[in-house]
Amino acid sequence: MQTQSNIIVSSPLIGVPLGGCWINEERKQFWINIPKNASQFAIRTLRKKEDWWATNEHGWMDKSMSEIVTHFSQEKGFTGIVILREPWERWKSATVHNWTRQSSDIMSLQNFVLYYKNQATLFEQDEHTNKQVSFLAGLDKSNAIFFNLDSPDFGKKWTKYLGLRPHKPTNAVSVQAQHAKDWLEYRKTDVWDKLRIFYREDVSLYNEVTYE
Numbered sequence: 001m002q003t004q005s006n007i008i009v010s011s012p013l014i015g016v017p018l019g020g021c022w023i024n025e026e027r028k029q030f031w032i033n034i035p036k037n038a039s040q041f042a043i044r045t046l047r048k049k050e051d052w053w054a055t056n057e058h059g060w061m062d063k064s065m066s067e068i069v070t071h072f073s074q075e076k077g078f079t080g081i082v083i084l085r086e087p088w089e090r091w092k093s094a095t096v097h098n099w100t101r102q103s104s105d106i107m108s109l110q111n112f113v114l115y116y117k118n119q120a121t122l123f124e125q126d127e128h129t130n131k132q133v134s135f136l137a138g139l140d141k142s143n144a145i146f147f148n149l150d151s152p153d154f155g156k157k158w159t160k161y162l163g164l165r166p167h168k169p170t171n172a173v174s175v176q177a178q179h180a181k182d183w184l185e186y187r188k189t190d191v192w193d194k195l196r197i198f199y200r201e202d203v204s205l206y207n208e209v210t211y212e
Contacts, residue, residue: 006142007074010133010201013065020135021055021068022046023078029145030072031081032065034135035128036094038083038149038158041169045162070138080144083158084132084206087199088192089150094128096180109180110187133201141209148211157212 020033022043031046033039046052055068063071072078099109147158155168196203 006140008133008136008139008141008205010131010137013127013130013134020065021060021072022052023055023072024049024052026051027079028077029079029081032069032135032139034083034085034132035130036090036097037085037132038154038169041155042083042158045159045164048164049162065135066137069136073138073140073143077143080136080139081147082136082139082144083147083149083154084209084211085149086206087132087202088188088195090132090202091129091195091199092181092184095184096177097128098126099180100174100177109183131199131202133205136205144209146209146211151211161212 022031022033024030031042031052033042043054046054055063060068069080073080096109145161147154147161151157156166159166
């Protein structure tokens, strides 16, 4: 039963391409794309199924994520499919992703973190670091299925759910990116207290839901 307490409410997204959901009319389900939460893997697997279609390929580009999620979750009563990721691991991956696109100098990453560690902009840089709950605004949690990306069986559970041959995401990481991740892990205490506060809604959601 849909109640107001089950509806996720969050702040607007920053710099996000519109229309990031996949729909299955027959199963009355829709998958919500959260960047840095196995998005490419999920899309590759969904493309193998003819009964799933992407909203951004079917005339929904003028709609915000919250409008799409609200429409399918609350108005049509579709079940939301969500992949969640532990907030620190997601932020670490996203920060390294953003950094490697513009620099190869580990010192620049150190300076970035040290300079911005007292500012919220360290956390919300772009769509990769937006709060996970921001992509889920309008979702009825009581009618949703959650997968945990951090589970060692995530790939097997996801592909089995879709009726595909079991396989898991590829996690190829460059030496440069791995060094950056290791450095961020080493300096976690510099930012974790503020990050935990900034992502408190993500932390709460990640810990409270039941996973497949």
